[in-house]
Amino acid sequence: MKRLRHGLCVGLGLVAFGVGTDIAGAAEQHGGGEPVLSLPALVREATENNPEIKAARQRWEGAKAVVPQVQTLPDPRLLFGYQRMPMVDPPEGPFYGVGQEIPFPGKLRQKGAISEREAEQSEQEYEATRLHVIARLKQAYYDLHFIHKSIEIVLRNKEILMQFQKTAEARYSVGKAAQQDVFRAQVEVSRVLDRLAVLEQQKESLHAVVNRLLNRPPAGPLGTPEEIHMTPMTRSLADLSQIAENASPVLLASGKRVKRGEEATALARLEFYPDFELSARGTRNERINDNGYEVMLGIRIPLYYQTKQRQGVRQALSEVAGARDSLTATTQELLFQVKDAFVRAERADRLVKIVRDAIIPQATLTLQASQAAYAVGKVDFLSLLNSLLTLQENELELHGEMVEHEKALARLEETVGGFK
Secondary structure (H helix, E strand, O other), X not given: OHHXXXXXXXXXXXXXXXXXXXXXXXXXXXXXXXXXXXXXXXXXXXXXXXXXXXXXHHHHHHHHHHHHHHOOOOOOXXXXXXXXXXXXXXXXXEEEEEEEEEOOOOHHHHXXXXXXXXXXXXXXXXXXXXXXXXXXXXXXXXXHHHHHHHHHHHHHHHHHHHHHHHHHHHHHHOOOOOHHHXXXXXXXXXXXXXXXXXXXXXXXXXXXXXXXXXXXXXXXXXXXXXXXXXXXXXXXXXXXXXXXXXXXXXXXXXXXXXXXXXXXXXXXXXXXXXXXXXXXXXXXXXXXXXXXXXXXXXXXXXXXXXXXXXXXXXXXXXHHHHHHHHHHHHXXXXXXXXXXXXXXXXXXXXXXXXXXHHHHHHHHHHHHXXXXXXXXXXXXXXXXXXXXXXXXXXXXXXXXXHHHHXXXXXXXXXXXXXXX
């Protein structure tokens, strides 16, 4: 935005005084055929259609489906075979049975708890993705508003400069102005045309950005943003920081990662305990027309606990410690983002008031005085042109700071988890 605003300020911008119905007609003709873009409608469309949001939603749904799977006993085994034992009566015959692995009590519950934390983390990541996409959409929308406003203003500026050119030509024809005044006016008109080409390119690029976030074809038509109004900041920095710590999806997801690590540590400690396998099989004695059966209990012994189970606990402890450090870093970054966006919004609010209420009225009076003085030959053309460009730069700054204010609020909304 700073580079964009700097480029527009060099010889271009907008003006605060009327120069007749032709100027207003030029601006109206430029944007007259495009539909008006409603930001709430775009947000709803992005929430429903954006592929990043939909993918995050599917990951959350998939994570929830894992929970009942890991809490369920392993699939049983059916046993079929044939035995030959000459010393046993009967010496040979078929057998059949079933086997079931039974984890040590508490292991399945612990696996379910880990999966629940992972599902909760996926839920927060989905919410963070949704807020991130909406924030990007809003910022692109506000940038697009700035571009559309700038195009409208540059067209108006062109009309004003053409009037200046006619005035300079008239004064030159009667020997009251230098020819360089005419040339300078022509140069400024050419620079306006050059800037219009740049602005049109930037507008099309922002159209593609918005369309991509809406999952529309990037080259498709879009429309003209609505007029923006500055949203008042009603919360203090301390309130926003507290909201962020309690409700930010990024921070909540990091917290769920810590809880998941704690559950994984508990499961790793349970791995020191043996698992069981219960099996039963039946046999058929055809000689005496009778059935027999046998029941067996198998125990998985954690014999290699020094290099397996103990290292598993060590791994889990390291991972949960890393998750806690990551949570601390995320908290610090989050609070920085809250303060940065807050002070940017405050700065923009102060600058808007100063530029709108003091600087622009003063610059307008200066330009009007320069116009009157140039008409009677009391100031040169360069002074008149500088007065115009100064006013234009200030009014462009006004619109730029209004956009920066709204973009800062959009970033705040993403960071703190939305304003309730």
